[in-house]
Amino acid sequence: MIDVHHLSHSYFVGKKGSQQEVPVLKDVSFSVEEGEIVAIVGRSGSGKSTLLNLLSGYIRPTSGQIEFRGQDVTNYNESQWAALRLEQVGFIFQSFQLIPSMTAYENIELPLVMKGVAEKERPQRVKEMLEKVGLSAYADHYPSELSGGQQQRVSFARALILHPPILFADEPTGSLDQETERELLSFIQHLNEEGMTFVMITHDEEVAAIADRTILLDGGKVHNGEGVAR
Numbered sequence: 001m002i003d004v005h006h007l008s009h010s011y012f013v014g015k016k017g018s019q020q021e022v023p024v025l026k027d028v029s030f031s032v033e034e035g036e037i038v039a040i041v042g043r044s045g046s047g048k049s050t051l052l053n054l055l056s057g058y059i060r061p062t063s064g065q066i067e068f069r070g071q072d073v074t075n076y077n078e079s080q081w082a083a084l085r086l087e088q089v090g091f092i093f094q095s096f097q098l099i100p101s102m103t104a105y106e107n108i109e110l111p112l113v114m115k116g117v118a119e120k121e122r123p124q125r126v127k128e129m130l131e132k133v134g135l136s137a138y139a140d141h142y143p144s145e146l147s148g149g150q151q152q153r154v155s156f157a158r159a160l161i162l163h164p165p166i167l168f169a170d171e172p173t174g175s176l177d178q179e180t181e182r183e184l185l186s187f188i189q190h191l192n193e194e195g196m197t198f199v200m201i202t203h204d205e206e207v208a209a210i211a212d213r214t215i216l217l218d219g220g221k222v223h224n225g226e227g228v229a230r
């Protein structure tokens with residue numbers, strides 16, 4: 001589903017004229033197969049978020065190639081990446097990225113609006129999603145009126161409402177208590193059984209435990225080539 005070939009990325013830091021190159025990823029190659037749960041692990045600063053940002057088109061690699069379902073997307077422009085993300089990818093960010101002026105309901109509805117889904121179709125789909133993540137009673141709450149775990153679940157619902165074939169998540173269970181985390185993980189497994197592919201950055205052993213494969217980033221490289229089998 002995703003093939004990464006010889007991907008490298010450097011940031012350039014410091015003042016113009018005296019900028020320094022900071023290489024973060026060095027010649028990274030791996031694949032994610034359809035229907036897999038892949039965990040990206042590695043120490044703080046090892047380049048996990050950078051890798052996910054590259055796979056999402058938010059930043060461009062210094063060199064190398066990214067293929068999405070056999071299509072070379074490396075040189076896609078902004079609007080091609082935006083279309084690809086809307087069609088194919090759901091996101092869960094570490095910091096939720098919910099819109100503070102919108103209720104839980106409105107946040108979850110947003111991708112439907114962006115995709116142009118008919119207004120009469122939307123309430124049913126949003127309500128179903130609210131129910132799935134156990135937040136039916138909180139539809140009219142603003143993000144500031146929700147706990148961290150509830151906000152996390154809203155961001156999950158928003159990421160899933162368009163039924164994307166693949167979900168990218170940065171620490172998806174970061175602010176959940178153990179019980180809510182387990183519920184969310186079994187929800188992920190259920191979606192995975194229905195065919196959804198997951199690529200998740202995690203420090204959490206319980207998340208890594210449901211992964212089919214772990215990709216370990218260390219020193220800018222993918223450790224053990226194709227990742228470590230569970």
Ligand SMILES: Nc1ncnc2c1ncn2[C@@H]1O[C@H](COP(=O)(O)OP(=O)(O)OP(=O)(O)O)[C@@H](O)[C@H]1O
Nearest residue numbers: 011012013024042043044045046047048049050051
């Ligand atoms: N926009 C940026 N400009 C310059 N350097 C950056 C930028 N973003 C990240 N870095 C650097 O790149 C390296 C990798 O950062 P990244 O956020 O990808 O790591 P990470 O593995 O996700 O870390 P964490 O687990 O702490 O979230 C770090 O050394 C960081 O300082």
